[in-house]
Amino acid sequence: MSDPSFAPRPTLEDIAARAGVSRATASRVVNGSEGVRAPLAERVRQAVDELGYVPNQAARALVTRRNDAIAVVVAEPETRFFADPFFAQQVRGISRELTAHDNQLVLLLTEGAADYQRVGRYLAGGHVDGALIFSLHDDDTLPALARRAGVPTVIGGRPAWSDSETLYVDCDNRGGARDAVHHLLGLGRRRIGHIAGPLDQTASVDRLDGFRDVLPDADPELIVMGDFTPDGGARAMAQLLDHCPDVDGVFAASDVMASGALRLLRQRGLRVPEDVAVVGFDDIVSVAEWTDPPLTTIRQDIEEMGRMMARLLLRRIDPPEAGAALAPSTGAVLAGSEDASVPLSPIVTRTKLVVRASA
Amino acid sequence: MSDPSFAPRPTLEDIAARAGVSRATASRVVNGSEGVRAPLAERVRQAVDELGYVPNQAARALVTRRNDAIAVVVAEPETRFFADPFFAQQVRGISRELTAHDNQLVLLLTEGAADYQRVGRYLAGGHVDGALIFSLHDDDTLPALARRAGVPTVIGGRPAWSDSETLYVDCDNRGGARDAVHHLLGLGRRRIGHIAGPLDQTASVDRLDGFRDVLPDADPELIVMGDFTPDGGARAMAQLLDHCPDVDGVFAASDVMASGALRLLRQRGLRVPEDVAVVGFDDIVSVAEWTDPPLTTIRQDIEEMGRMMARLLLRRIDPPEAGAALAPSTGAVLAGSEDASVPLSPIVTRTKLVVRASA
DNA sequence: GTGAAAGCGCTAACAA
DNA sequence: TTGTTAGCGCTTTCAC
Numbered sequence: 001m002s003d004p005s006f007a008p009r010p011t012l013e014d015i016a017a018r019a020g021v022s023r024a025t026a027s028r029v030v031n032g033s034e035g036v037r038a039p040l041a042e043r044v045r046q047a048v049d050e051l052g053y054v055p056n057q058a059a060r061a062l063v064t065r066r067n068d069a070i071a072v073v074v075a076e077p078e079t080r081f082f083a084d085p086f087f088a089q090q091v092r093g094i095s096r097e098l099t100a101h102d103n104q105l106v107l108l109l110t111e112g113a114a115d116y117q118r119v120g121r122y123l124a125g126g127h128v129d130g131a132l133i134f135s136l137h138d139d140d141t142l143p144a145l146a147r148r149a150g151v152p153t154v155i156g157g158r159p160a161w162s163d164s165e166t167l168y169v170d171c172d173n174r175g176g177a178r179d180a181v182h183h184l185l186g187l188g189r190r191r192i193g194h195i196a197g198p199l200d201q202t203a204s205v206d207r208l209d210g211f212r213d214v215l216p217d218a219d220p221e222l223i224v225m226g227d228f229t230p231d232g233g234a235r236a237m238a239q240l241l242d243h244c245p246d247v248d249g250v251f252a253a254s255d256v257m258a259s260g261a262l263r264l265l266r267q268r269g270l271r272v273p274e275d276v277a278v279v280g281f282d283d284i285v286s287v288a289e290w291t292d293p294p295l296t297t298i299r300q301d302i303e304e305m306g307r308m309m310a311r312l313l314l315r316r317i318d319p320p321e322a323g324a325a326l327a328p329s330t331g332a333v334l335a336g337s338e339d340a341s342v343p344l345s346p347i348v349t350r351t352k353l354v355v356r357a358s359a
Numbered sequence: 360m361s362d363p364s365f366a367p368r369p370t371l372e373d374i375a376a377r378a379g380v381s382r383a384t385a386s387r388v389v390n391g392s393e394g395v396r397a398p399l400a401e402r403v404r405q406a407v408d409e410l411g412y413v414p415n416q417a418a419r420a421l422v423t424r425r426n427d428a429i430a431v432v433v434a435e436p437e438t439r440f441f442a443d444p445f446f447a448q449q450v451r452g453i454s455r456e457l458t459a460h461d462n463q464l465v466l467l468l469t470e471g472a473a474d475y476q477r478v479g480r481y482l483a484g485g486h487v488d489g490a491l492i493f494s495l496h497d498d499d500t501l502p503a504l505a506r507r508a509g510v511p512t513v514i515g516g517r518p519a520w521s522d523s524e525t526l527y528v529d530c531d532n533r534g535g536a537r538d539a540v541h542h543l544l545g546l547g548r549r550r551i552g553h554i555a556g557p558l559d560q561t562a563s564v565d566r567l568d569g570f571r572d573v574l575p576d577a578d579p580e581l582i583v584m585g586d587f588t589p590d591g592g593a594r595a596m597a598q599l600l601d602h603c604p605d606v607d608g609v610f611a612a613s614d615v616m617a618s619g620a621l622r623l624l625r626q627r628g629l630r631v632p633e634d635v636a637v638v639g640f641d642d643i644v645s646v647a648e649w650t651d652p653p654l655t656t657i658r659q660d661i662e663e664m665g666r667m668m669a670r671l672l673l674r675r676i677d678p679p680e681a682g683a684a685l686a687p688s689t690g691a692v693l694a695g696s697e698d699a700s701v702p703l704s705p706i707v708t709r710t711k712l713v714v715r716a717s718a
Numbered sequence: 719g720t721g722a723a724a725g726c727g728c729t730a731a732c733a734a
Numbered sequence: 735t736t737g738t739t740a741g742c743g744c745t746t747t748c749a750c
Contacts, residue, residue: 009483009509011727022737027729035735052507057484058420059727062742067417069486082447091441095468104481107466109454122463124368124413127428127486148411150368370743381721386745394719418743421726 010051018047030055061126069104070094070313071128071151073119075135075142081109085284086302087134090156093306094132101314103129116145123149130313132156138200154313156305158202158346167316169309169347171300173203173281176351177210180251180279180298183353185214187277189249193222195236195261197253207253207281219244226257233260241268248276249359255280255287255297262291262358277359293357300351308349311342319344369410377406389414420485428463429453429672430487430510432478434494434501440468444643445661446493449515452665453491460673462488475504482508489672491515497559513672515664517561517705526675528668528706530659532562532640535710536569539610539638539657542712544573546636548608552581554595554620556612566612566640578603585616592619600627607635608718614639614646614656621650621717636718652716659710667708670701678703 016026021040028036029044030053036044047053061067072094074081081087091107098105106128108119123131123146130152135142138160146153155168184192194211197204212218221243226232233252237260240247252258258280265272272278272293280288283299375385380399387395388403389412395403406412420426431453433440440446450466457464465487467478482490482505489511494501497519505512514527543551553570556563571577580602585591592611596619599606611617617639621631629635631652639647642658 009485012729013727023727024729024738025736028736031729037735040736054480054483054508056421056727057486058417058426059742060729061417062415062421062727062744063729065742082441082444082450085441088441091468095470099470099474099477102477104477104486105466105468107464107468109450109464109466111454111458115458118458118461118463121413124411125416126368127416127463149413371745372743382744383721383723383746384719387720390745396719399720415743418726419745421728421743422745424726 009056010053011056012053014051015044015047015053018051019043065126067104067127067129068102069106069128070098070310071106071108071123071131073108073110073123073131073133073142073146075110075133075137075140085286086282089302090134090306090309093303093308094310095306096303097307097310098314101310103310103314110142113141116141120145120149123151130154130317132309132313135159136201138202152313152316154309154316156309158206158348160202167312167344167346169305169312169349170203171305171349172351173206174210174213176281176298176300177207177251177253178214179351179353180281181211181214183279183296183355184249184251184277184359187249187273187359189277191222191244191247192218192249192251193224193240193244193247194218195224195226195233195240195250195252195257197226197228197257199225204253211251222247226253226260228254228256230256230260230263233257234264235260237261237264241270250276250278252278252280255282255284255291255295258295258297258358259287259291262293262295266292273357273359279359283354288354288356291358296356296359297354298351299354301349305349308342308347312344312347315342315344368415369412370415371412373410374403374406374412377410378402424485426463426486426488427461428465428487429457429669430465430467430482430490432467432469432482432490432492432501432505434469434492434496434499444645445641448661449493449665449668452662452667453669454665455662456666456669456673460669462669462673469501472500475500479504479508482510489513489676491668491672494518495560497561511672511675513668513675515668517565517707519561526671526703526705528664528671528708529562530664530708531710532565533569533572535640535657535659536566536610536612537573538710538712539640540570540573542638542655542714543608543610543636543718546608546632546718548636550581550603550606551577551608551610552583552599552603552606553577554583554585554592554599554609554611554616556585556587556616558584563612570610581606585612585619587613587615589615589619589622592616593623594619596620596623600629609635609637611637611639614641614643614650614654617654617656617717618646618650621652621654625651632716632718638718642713647713647715650717655715655718656713657710658713660708664708667701667706671703671706674701674703 012023012026016023026044029041095105110119131146132154133142133146134156143155158168158170159166196208199205224236224239226236252261258278261278262272265276270276280295280297283297288295288297371382371385375382385403388400454464469478490505491513492501492505493515502514517527517529555567558564583595583598585595611620617637620637624631624635631637639654639656642656647654647656
C-alpha cells in the first residue's frame, strides 16, 4: 500500500565510487570541464549512463547560486493572459530564446494582488536567476516586488517611471503612431480621429503622443478614449462620429479596438475605407486579417520582442567577458531585429506599417 | 559600471544573530514549529521583518526534499496550447488549487521532442515535487519520461495504456457520448451520424465507443473521421451528407468540429435542427454559445478537472496520515464535483447535457 | 525549550 | 591532472 516506486536518485558520490574517481573529478566530467584525462572521463560518463544520474539542482544551486531558470510573471488574470494572442506570441519568443541558452522558462501566473506575496517569496527564494515581468498598468507593484526580491529583471513594455537601472523592451509606439497618421494623411484624409487606449498604460500614452506629433493642432473632439476591447472601440467610434460627422480617417491604438470601430462603421452604413479609412496597431494577425475589410495596421514584432527580453535578461545576469566595454550603452536603443548581441540598456524595436484594405 | 544592486540576501544565521538565538530556534520560528517561547519567537519574527528574510529554497529543498512547486508539462506546441481555451480553463483550475495549498505552479512548455530532454532534466533535477502532464497522443513519451525522472505524476485525460500505478483525471467521455446520442434519439432522429476525433487519442475512442453503445448496429458510413478542427468537422459533415443524404442527427466529438459541421450544413441549405440536429462535446463556451444556432453539447467541467488533477497529485505526494485506509480505492472513481478529499485512484468526472438550439 | 552539530549533494579552492 | 577539503543555507536529531 505504501509508495512502491520513486527509488532514491543516485548522487555524484555514487557516480564517483562506480567510476573509481573522486567526487571532484566526477563533477568535472559532468560539468564538461577541461583537464580530465580521456579514460577517466569515459568511465565517469559510463557510470552516469548506467545509473541514470542527473545532478540535484538544489545542491548545485546552493553553491553556484544559479538555477538556469527564468521566471515569467504576468500581472494579469489568467483569463486575459490565455485569451490574448499578444502574450502567446511574446511567450513563444521568450521560450525559444531561453531554450537556446539552456534556460528553463517558469511561468508564474497571478490572479490579483493576493498572489503577489507568493510570487515575491518565490522570486526571493532563489528559484530563478531572473524575472521577465509583464505588468500592464502603471501602478502595478510587481516590478517593485521583483526589485526587492533582488532578482535581475526585464520589463515588457516601457514602465511609467524611468531610471537608469530599469531594463525594458518595448516597440516604438510613438514612431509607429506617427507612421499610422502619416499614412492616413498620404491617403488625403484631413479629419483624422484617434481612438486611444487607457492612459494608465504607457503604450497608450506613447501612441497618443505620436498622433499629436503629427497633428499637434487636432480638434480635441477627434481624440476619444477606448479600453482595448472591441466594444470599447465601437463606443469610441460612435462618439467620434457623433461629435465629428465629417471624420474621414481613424487611427485606433489597437487592432482589437479597430475591429470594434469597423463594426460600428458598418452599422452606420459607412464604407471603409471610402468614407472612413481605419488604421490599427499591433498586427495581431488573427484579428487584423479577419476583419471586414482586413485591417491596415502598425505591426510590432511581438515574438522578437519576447526574444529580446530574454536576451537582455540573460546578458544582465551574466555580463559578457571584459572587452565588451566597447559597446556604447546609454539610453534606449532602436534595435534592428537581427541583432545577435544586445546592449545592456532598454530596447525599443521598430514598427512597420502593414497595408491591407481598411486604409 | 559593475553590478550595483542585488545585495546578498540575509541568511537564517543573520536572523539568529540579530534575535540572539541559535539557528535552530530561528528555523523553528520561521517554520511555525510549536515549542518556542513567545518572547523568543517574537524577537525572531521581528528580525525576519527587519531584514526582509526569505528562506533560501535551494538550501531548504536540499534537506527537506520538498519544493512546494508542481510542474505542468504540456506536450503540445505552444501555439496550440495558448490558442485552446480548453487548456486555459484547466490550467486555471490547477493554479487555483495549487495556490490554495501554497504550492507554486511551474509551467513547462515544450515545442517538439527536442524539448523533452530538457524537461526530463528539469523534472529529474528535483525542481518540483510532482508533475501534471497533458499529452494528447497515445504514443507520447512524456509520461514515461516523468516516470523515469522519479517524479509523482498525474495525467490529464485517460492514457492509452493502463496499469494500477498511473493516476489520471478524465471526464466520462463514453457516458457523455451516450447521453448525446440518447438526446438525439429522444428528438425522434433515426439516422444519426458521428463525427469522430483522431483515434490516437483516448477521448476520441471513448466517445466513439459511447456512440456505439447506444447504436451498436449503426451503418458504418454514419461514422466519419474528423481532426478536432472546424475544417475537419466541415469535411466530415460533407462526407456524411454525401454518403447518407438522409442523416437527421449528428453527434460530433467536439464543439469545434460541430461548429464546422454547422457551417457546412448552412452552406448546403439544410436547417439546424429541423433537417439535421447537431450535438457537440466539451461545452467550450466561447465556441458553443457563438455558433449559429447555439450548440447543444455535452459539458465537461474543465476547470474542475484541473482542480482534481492538482488535488490528486498533492495527495499522491504526501499521503494523508494513517486512518485513511478507510477509503476504498480501487479502479476509477466517478467523482461528484464537490468532493473535498480525493481517493488515490484515477478520477472520472461526470458530464452533463447542455441543451441550446442545435438539437 | 533551546543549542550544538551533523549532513543534504554539490562545486571550487587548494594541495598534492 | 587528480584528490582533499571546506563550505553553500537550511533542517533535524540529540543532548542539555
